[in-house]
Amino acid sequence: MVTMHDDILMMGRSRGWLLEPEAKEICRRYGIPIGEWRLAKSKADAIRASKELSYPVAIKLVSPDVVHKSDVGGVKLDIEDDDGAGLAFEELDNVCKTRGYRFEGVLIERMAQRGIETIVGAKRDIQFGPVMMFGLGGIFVEVFKDVSFRVSPISDEDAKEMITELKAYPILKGIRGRPPSDIDSIAGLLVKVSKIMNELELVNEIDLNPVIVYERGFAIVDARIILRQ
Structure with a gap:
């Protein structure tokens, strides 16, 4: 299916993935806030x-x-x-x-300011199609495997459930005097990434890691998009 984003997708077709500036431009076009x-x-x-x-x-x-x-x-x-x-x-x-x-x-x-590191990902599964993933970064993913999944497309409610069902959710909610993180903005990010996966058939995988969450908003430090062969 031809899309308005084929100008960027075609640049990465031969190598099988998008350069970071290209991946961030795709995100920007889908209304995802990208730092300058x-x-x-x-x-x-x-x-x-x-x-x-x-x-x-x-x-x-x-x-x-x-x-x-x-x-x-x-x-x-x-x-x-x-x-x-x-x-x-x-x-x-x-x-x-x-x-x-x-x-x-x-x-x-x-340089992004300090905050809570999270990971937003999506991958095209042979059986289920596009699948969304969310987790806190660092030890929570690497050691505790504390991540949540949903088959895409997802609603805003689905996205919030992905966040709140994490064992580490209290960290995002705010503990020991820390302010709560901007759950609504992360839920919105998950929904927009889900939309990319469902609309752009050439995209096989999206990895936004880390996404640093603040009391208001977030910062996407690195963006990677892998294309289907």
């Missing part, structure tokens, strides 16, 4: 973009040969000045040169 970012293809551009966004910033590798950036040292965090931005660009460029990867620049965005 810049794509820089030179050291000078990286410094200029970092200053425009205001330090501290995160600088991430953009390469069609690298799906998991952190595995190759492709993420530089807490960059606080022009010298750091220039050095980060050079180091990420060198990652590609030494490994033979294609280099398409770096993505620069402001």
Whole structure:
């Protein structure tokens, strides 16, 4: 089925996945709040973009040969000045040169404020079709496997149930004097990701990780979209 998003999906068809700027653009088109970012293809551009966004910033590798950036040292965090931005660009460029990867620049965005890390995901299952997943990040997913699932499409009520049924839900609700997290905004995010999965047949998997939740709103730190072959 032809969609208004085929311009982006076709760019990733040959490699089987979308670059982070492409994945974030798909999210933005579906009304998902995405923080301001810049794509820089030179050291000078990286410094200029970092200053425009205001330090501290995160600088991430953009390469069609690298799906998991952190595995190759492709993420530089807490960059606080022009010298750091220039050095980060050079180091990420060198990652590609030494490994033979294609280099398409770096993505620069402001460092996200501290909050509660969560994971929003979706995957196309052979038996059930699109399936949504939600969980708290870090130890809650890795050790306790504290995640919830629903077959997509989901309603706002379904999304809220995915959140409240987690064992770790009290952390989101607010404990020990911590303010409650913005449950409504996360539920809205889940519904919009569900819509992407049901409308874009080329999308096989979506991974928003981490999504940092605040008392008001959230920040999507990384976005990955895998396409069907």
